Amino acid sequence: MIGRPTQKHVAEKAGVTQSVVSHVMHGRECTIRVSEATAERVRSVARNLGYQPNVSARNLKRQRTGMIGVLHGDGFPLMKLYDSRYFAALMDGIIDGAFASGYTVGICPQLFSQTPEDAMADGRFDGLVWYSTFPSESNVERLKNCSVPIAIVHSHAAEFDNRFPTAICDNAGGIRLALEHLAELGHRKVGFAYDGEYLFSEWRLRRDAFLQIAPTLGIKPSLIDVRGDRSGLSKYLTLPVTQTAVIGHDEVLAAEVSNGLQAKGYAVPDHVSIVGFDSTHFCDLQSPKLTSISQPISSLGYRAVQMLAEVIDGQSPTPLETILPCGLDVRASTSSVKEALL
Missing domain, CATH: 3.40.50.2300 (Response regulator)
Incomplete structure (x- = not known):
């Protein structure tokens, strides 16, 4: 009965050298050639013995932290x-x-x-x-x-x-999916809510894709700049809402727009449909649950x-x-x- 199986035990049982075992178990860092039959024999022996490579020892040898x-x-x-x-x-x-x-x-x-x-x-x-x-x-x-x-x-x-x-x-592809969904539901006036004060790269990509794709689907696009302090959102909510749907640059902003509209007496989605971007569990916690572009x-x-x-x-x-x-x-x-x- 052996203790914790080592590379040496696997090599002896499989009838190969420790270098061969190392190659099979850590193939990406070794250069020697091993036939598939030999490799499978080594893997089978390793499984039967319960051998697991020692990652700490491996990192020490490679002078890495892991x-x-x-x-x-x-x-x-x-x-x-x-x-x-x-x-x-x-x-x-x-x-x-x-x-x-x-x-x-x-x-x-x-x-x-x-x-x-x-x-x-x-x-x-x-x-x-x-x-x-x-x-x-x-x-x-x-x-x-x-x-x-x-x-x-x-x-x-x-x-x-x-x-x-x-x-x-694929930010543009995600925006297209949302716009196609809204177009199929009959929406022709759609807004895009974004933070123009902190316009990060992906938010810009989403905004630009929205402006480019919407007209090709018969949708009149409009922009809603909420600003970092949300002063733009407050202003938007004081005016008559002309859009029948709004897409937020992410799920959090979409939820803010949804909550703000409902507080002003608009029904979501009967008056205004809302779409977010990300689609984490956060969307399931909103009322109503938030339709969202799902980012992987x-x-x-x-x-x-x-x-x-x-x-x-x-x-x-x-x-x-x-x-x-x-x-x-x-x-x-x-x-x-x-x-x-x-």
Whole structure:
């Protein structure tokens, strides 16, 4: 009876060298060739013995920490972390991707500040997942000076001069799904609510796609700039509402518009249909439940870690930029036009 099975035990039982076992169990970092029959024999022996690679020993040998850090850059609205379930969904994907790639995840202390340099330079992470919707000069400068590999969520690679792998959703495709849904319900006057004071990259992409796509579907588009302090939303609610539907730049803003309209006596969706963007569990907590473009948040986190692991291993992810499709989750906040608002 042996204690905890080791690589040596597997090698002896399978009739191969420890180098072969290492290749089979950690194939991506080894260069020797092993036949599929031999590889399957090694895997079978490992399963029967209950052998699991020692990740800590492996990282020590490779002079790595086995840790991936998560932090945000300038331009990410911190309130969104609390108001929606976005952050939990993103972390689910990052953690799943890290585990599949042999890493653990650490949330940087600077996550909720605007000074992440310490976390980027102190050597405790093999790589970082940086999620930011705004390629500000300070963000770009920080990334250029960073000594560890980075993968970025919520930006296009071109926004950072194609220096880093990025994962982003198909924002225009998501807006098209929402507009097609509203057009099928008979809506011809649709507004897009956004924060023009903090117009982050993806919000701009969504706004521009809205203005471009709406006319092709016979919809007259209009913009509702709520402003950061929501003074624009307050002004909007004091005027007669002319739209029969409103799309928010995210689910939180869509809920604010919905609640504001209902407080003014408008029925949602009988008078005005509302559509959000993200579609986390937050939408199910609204009254009525919020129809929303579904952003593949967890998949974005998972893919970012996959690309980051490749960079850590000295590879170049192909493609450098991953764009994932959106869906549309129809709930109770949209319906056919029942009462035209003039």
